[in-house]
Structure formats: C-alpha cells, structure tokens
Amino acid sequence: MDNRWKFAFMDMLVVAAGFGTMHMLEKFKSTVIAHYGITGDAMGYQQTAFVVGLFVAFLLGGTSLFKGSFKRSVALIVSFAAIPQFIIPFVGNWWGIVVLRFFQGFIVALIAVFSNQVGRLFLAERPFAKGIILSGIFWGGIYGISLAKWASRTYTGWDAVRNAFLISAAVMYAILALWWLLVEDFEIPKEKHSAKGVNVWRMPFTWVFGFTFFPALWVIFTLGSFTLHHANFSKSETANLVIALEVSMALWSITMGYLGYRLSVKNTSNRGLFKAIVSVMALSYAVTFIGLFIVWKSILSSDYTLAMVGLVLTGVVQGTGPAFWTTAPAAYPKEVFPEASFALGLISNSANAVAPNVMFILVSGVTHGMLIFLAMPLLGIALLLISSRMRLPVEELGA
Numbered sequence: 001m002d003n004r005w006k007f008a009f010m011d012m013l014v015v016a017a018g019f020g021t022m023h024m025l026e027k028f029k030s031t032v033i034a035h036y037g038i039t040g041d042a043m044g045y046q047q048t049a050f051v052v053g054l055f056v057a058f059l060l061g062g063t064s065l066f067k068g069s070f071k072r073s074v075a076l077i078v079s080f081a082a083i084p085q086f087i088i089p090f091v092g093n094w095w096g097i098v099v100l101r102f103f104q105g106f107i108v109a110l111i112a113v114f115s116n117q118v119g120r121l122f123l124a125e126r127p128f129a130k131g132i133i134l135s136g137i138f139w140g141g142i143y144g145i146s147l148a149k150w151a152s153r154t155y156t157g158w159d160a161v162r163n164a165f166l167i168s169a170a171v172m173y174a175i176l177a178l179w180w181l182l183v184e185d186f187e188i189p190k191e192k193h194s195a196k197g198v199n200v201w202r203m204p205f206t207w208v209f210g211f212t213f214f215p216a217l218w219v220i221f222t223l224g225s226f227t228l229h230h231a232n233f234s235k236s237e238t239a240n241l242v243i244a245l246e247v248s249m250a251l252w253s254i255t256m257g258y259l260g261y262r263l264s265v266k267n268t269s270n271r272g273l274f275k276a277i278v279s280v281m282a283l284s285y286a287v288t289f290i291g292l293f294i295v296w297k298s299i300l301s302s303d304y305t306l307a308m309v310g311l312v313l314t315g316v317v318q319g320t321g322p323a324f325w326t327t328a329p330a331a332y333p334k335e336v337f338p339e340a341s342f343a344l345g346l347i348s349n350s351a352n353a354v355a356p357n358v359m360f361i362l363v364s365g366v367t368h369g370m371l372i373f374l375a376m377p378l379l380g381i382a383l384l385l386i387s388s389r390m391r392l393p394v395e396e397l398g399a
Helices: 003-019 025-036 040-060 070-090 094-121 126-154 158-182 204-210 214-230 235-264 270-301 304-324 327-331 337-348 350-362 366-388
Strands: none
Touching: 003 070, 003 094, 003 126, 003 158, 025 040, 025 094, 025 126, 025 158, 040 094, 040 337, 040 350, 070 094, 070 158, 094 126, 094 327, 094 337, 126 158, 126 235, 126 270, 126 304, 204 327, 204 337, 204 366, 214 235, 214 270, 214 304, 214 337, 214 350, 214 366, 235 270, 235 304, 270 304, 270 327, 270 366, 327 337, 337 350, 350 366
16 A cells, blocks of 8 residues: 555544544533532533634644644644543543643644645545545544443443543554554644745635635534434434434545545646535535435424434535645645645634534524524535635745
C-alpha cells in the first residue's frame, strides 16, 4: 500500500481514539448523577463545555500552539483529550469535570492539522483521504458508546466509569505511539501571514465559504438529540437509531470523499479542485434535505423504520466535510493554507456554540425545529453558489 494511504488510515485511528471521549460520559449519566449528587441539568454542562472547547480549539489555531512540528502538534492535541481522560475518574468536584471536558474539546484541532498533511501528500485524492480521516469521528463515537456499554456490564457503579476512562486514555496513547512510529514529520509554518502580507481574515471568500459548512455542523451536532427527544421510541430502538446515524455519517464521509476524488481528478487546477468541492457539498446538502423531510415525518408518526431510513439518508450531511476540509490547500496560497484551515474551521464551528442553544432552548415544537433543520441545507447550497462565483484567494494573489 502507498505510504500516503497508510498515513491517512493511521490519522483516522488517532481521530477515532480521540473522539471516543465525545459522548462516553453521557453513557454513565445515572452513575455520574448519583456519584456527584448533581441534577440532570448540571450533567448537561459537561457536554456544553466539550462543544465550546471545539470552538475555542479553532480560535487557538491562529496562534503558534498547533504550529511547528506536525508530530508534536498531534501529540499535544491528543494529550488535551487523553490526560483529562486519565484524571476525570479521580476528580471529586463536578465543576472540575466540566473544566476538563472543555479541554477535551480541543481534540477537534486534529481535523485542521491533518488537513495540512493531506494538502502536502495528495492532490486530486485529497477529498477521499480526508473522508477516511473524518470518518474516524463517527467510528470513535461508536467505539466510545460500545466501551461504555461493556464497562457497565462488566463493572458496577463508579468502577465502570473508572475502567472505561482509563482504558480509553491508554488506547489513545497506544495508537498515538504507533502513529508516531509510522508517520513522517514536517513543519507547519508558524508565521501568521505570508511574505506578501496575506491576511486570510480580510478575504471575503474566507467568510462566505467558512459559513458553507456551518449548516452541516448545525445538523450534525443537534439532529440526533432533537429527534430522539421528540419521538417516542423504545430504549433499544433509540440505541439502534444512534448507532445507525453514526455509521451512516462515517460511511457517507468515505463515499462522498471518494466522489470528490473522482471529480477532482478530471481537473487538478485550483479552480477545478474547487468546482469538485462545491459539487460534492451541494449534492450532499440536497440529499440531506430529503433525509430531514423523512425524519420529520417519522417523528410525527413515531415510525421507527421511517426514522431509520431518514437518519441514514441525513447522514450524508457529513459528506460535506471531506470536501470542505480540502478547500484551504486548493483555494489559498501554500504559505497561508494552514492558517486558512483554522480560519475556515473557526467560522464553521461557530455552529457548535449557537445550534444547541437555539434547538433546545428556543425551539419548543417539532414543526418549528424541523423547519429550521430543513432551512440549513438550503442555506448551505445558497452559500456554495455565492462562493462559486467568487475569485479564489490563490487567483487574486496570482500565486
């Protein structure tokens, strides 16, 4: 196998191990509430802290924290998730847990850092490689849920939490060690701007295209919880729907990444690569709209089979990810595309902070909520059409 694809596969394993932390604590909800004597609302703060951490990670991407040695940056990001994972079972104060969960959200910085590697190693294959890597987010979700279930069956009370967290932390470092031995290092430029004085934040393209992924993240981070909260399904049906959504997003990530590769190979110029990116994202959004409409009908009728079909189709929303995350090396001069990756990530991930508050505080009815969801892919397509008519930064600068 070409070493480049080995690197992509190893990146996916690192992402999966890190994102196994995303929902794991929630799976021990009753045990955590009893252990700390907190309310269900207080329990929710840990997930909010994690999501805010996702957003702040991209904010820090503009600093030198995740620059310099590629390997060092990845090790640092993994440590932000792994060290709290070791510590959490032994922390006696609930608010200390909330703080640690905030730092665990920094694991998302892997996505932008790995984009630098993909941009160096691949050209037309970038979306496919990125699709494989991004699928790790959802394989990680399944892994975390499965590990929590295993621990709950094997141990009782807080011992289940302790063992699950310690095992997952050890797995993170074991996979990181293997990754470190196999993957080649390189330097991520520390300079904030290129010699030409380029500032990605002053480019209209950065803002317009950054928001093209905002609708996808809105759906990804809220649809599962919103659907299961408003529908009447049994506990086993709910568990199956959660897994189905995770698996579908992982597989759609790879599938649409491959489609992006097939479209990109026809024209590997900057504009040709960008056209492929827009095409894949627009198609993903169109299918997402259909899937969301089916989900809406399934909620109203509490139809489990229809919900399964709708969620599997809606999982294609993750097909926007591989294309989006290959935009920076295709659209920006090579001197600044690492900075552009974090800028685009910061803008798009503002959905993480906004979406949960809107969907779970301001939205009370199913119809109102689903209309917002249905508006998201339409907004994404509109922004893609606008960005497709703009000059790329690399074209403006003649780089």
